[in-house]
Amino acid sequence: xxxxxxxxxxxxxxxxxxxxxxxxxxxxxxxxxxxxxxxxxxxxxxxxxxxxxxxxxxxxxxxxxxxxxxxxxxxxxxxxxxxxxxxxxxxxxxxxxxxxxxxxxxxxxxxxxxxxxxxxxxxxxxxxxxxxxxxxxxxxxxxxxxxxxxxxxxxxxxxxxxxxxxxxxxxxxxxxxxxxxxxxxxxxxxxxxxxxxxxxxxxxxxxxxxxxxxxxxxxxxxxxxxxxxxxxxxxxxxxxxxxxx
Numbered sequence: 213x214x215x216x217x218x219x220x221x222x223x224x225x226x227x228x229x230x231x232x233x234x235x236x237x238x239x240x241x242x243x244x245x246x247x248x249x250x251x252x253x254x255x256x257x258x259x260x261x262x263x264x265x266x267x268x269x270x271x272x273x274x275x276x277x278x279x280x281x282x283x284x285x286x287x288x289x290x291x292x293x294x295x296x297x298x299x300x301x302x303x304x305x306x307x308x309x310x311x312x313x314x315x316x317x318x319x320x321x322x323x324x325x326x327x328x329x330x331x332x333x334x335x336x337x338x339x340x341x342x343x344x345x346x347x348x349x350x351x352x353x354x355x356x357x358x359x360x361x362x363x364x365x366x367x368x369x370x371x372x373x374x375x376x377x378x379x380x381x382x383x384x385x386x387x388x389x390x391x392x393x394x395x396x397x398x399x400x401x402x403x404x405x406x407x408x409x410x411x412x413x414x415x416x417x418x419x420x421x422x423x424x425x426x427x428x429x430x431x432x433x434x435x436x437x438x439x440x441x442x443x444x445x446x447x448x449x450x451x452x453x454x455x456x457x
Contacts, residue, residue: 229287307424318449321352357422358455364410371402381427420454
């Protein structure tokens with residue numbers, strides 16, 4: 213093994229590049245029957261490289277060490293950037309798999325001409341409840357699919373937290389469950405009159421692709437700070453798309 217690592221020091225970075233490329237292809241949905249084997253080989257090469265560098269430096273073969281280390285770093289950085297770009301540009305097909313029912317009533321988020329302001333002079337938030345003191349409005353971030361902000365008006369509430377839960381309408385799939393409730397959360401003090409409780413709080417829906425729209429039920433929830441009890445305050449169906457990571 214020592215002889216192999218000393219004589220094939222240059223082959224290891226090349227082999228690593230090949231294995232990482234195979235790993236990217238497997239991630240993109242190509243036949244996955246070899247994914248475990250590729251993963252094990254990648255692990256072996258990653259472990260073998262530092263051992264190889266150790267032998268090279270011990271023998272003071274600095275030039276070989278520099279080439280091997282530099283090539284390995286270049287391979288890893290290049291393929292990491294490439295895999296990130298590919299994963300962001302590869303559609304997940306969520307919207308196409310969940311078309312909006314033709315008879316479904318839904319709203320479309322208001323768009324802003326300025327993505328940093330989330331306001332528009334020719335658009336006003338619409339009251340969507342029979343109770344004029346209770347309404348929800350979603351704002352769309354232009355050019356950034358899946359990134360939204362919301363306004364929420366409500367009446368009397370004890371101290372607690374407002375947050376969102378979102379579900380795809382046709383199959384009732386919870387959207388971005390691990391992050392959306394946390395990202396949308398807003399602490400509110402006890403209030404005894406109508407007020408804008410939440411103003412332009414950002415949240416992100418990850419499922420789906422830019423412009424590949426589907427219907428989502430956006431629910432506004434409240435959690436009492438003292439008892440921890442949760443209750444749903446309002447829900448509304450919107451046409452949304454996802455943020456391509």
